[in-house]
Amino acid sequence: MIAEHSPAGPLPADARQPPKYQLIADDLEQRLSRKIRTAAADGQPPFLPDGPAIARRYHVTLTTAHFARRALVTRLRSGTSSEGVDGAAETHFPYQVVADALRKRIRTGQLCGRLPALSNLARRYSVCNETVAKAVRLLAREGVLVRNNHRGRYVTASLAAPPGPGRGRGPVPRPPRPRALGSPTG
Template sequence: MTTPPARYQDLADDLVQRVTRRPSTLSPLLRGLDACAIAQHYHVPLPTAQFVRRAALTRLRRRAVRARRSPADDANGGGRGATSPVLCATPSRAPHETVADDLRARIGRGEFQGALPSRLRLSTQYRVSQFIVSRAVNLLAAEGLLLPQGAAGTFVRPATARGARPSAT
């Protein structure tokens, strides 16, 4: 009777342990974590080796993020957004509030006039999801800084009109 093959997560855990314990002895596996080398080393089919590679890379990335995280991040909610340059400055705040603060400052400096860049472009700049950008834009629209115009886009309200909020009629 043969034993069932190990799950790919178990193989990924083993690979990560081997890589972090003795990186010099596993040079073929370390060269980009080659799926073919993983398949040969663990005697598994190539598709399984590809899953093992992806899972091992994810685990290694998580370890790297945890190693970069400061003790202050742990005290402020686990370092949410620790890889984003905008969000790691204020880890205790919600991401959409941090993006809204930066957009508010940029509007105040006059960087945006007329149409605001697309949500996709802003999400790329801030390294957050489009949903987070949408929440930030909605927050600024509620404050009267932005004027959403549906498919036409979102526009920066002129400084003279910012004091007057739109009527709710």
């Protein structure tokens, strides 16, 4: 490990500045905090600039820019922030965001009956299939969804909003099957 030196001798441990990528991550977090909070409230992943954009903005190497972006992503995933507990927006893992969005749609009655295919949900929330599967497993453990083998996953009837205008009213009744000629009508 290389010790930092000043003209007056080695710097004390508390006088050392954090690495440049941490300072950039702090600045990015402060600049993007409002966008990050609104994205979390809407159930969307936050927009973060890519490495080359960070490198151009802060006039640093691409490696430093990638380190800064990774530090910011790690903070957002772990829920830690340089702002501290009071000012920090609560962040969740992607599967928790998807589970919250599904739970909200179930409670408002937008989603009832059979759950759409995992691939369709993954496309809707811009995440991978495994993330949606993890969210669905979480909801099943909570009792919000029930799995019917070989038929799919269904919303638990007690948690869904009652049917109303513009909402699903349950399964459509099937018309009676036509009987063959000469069969008993009994």
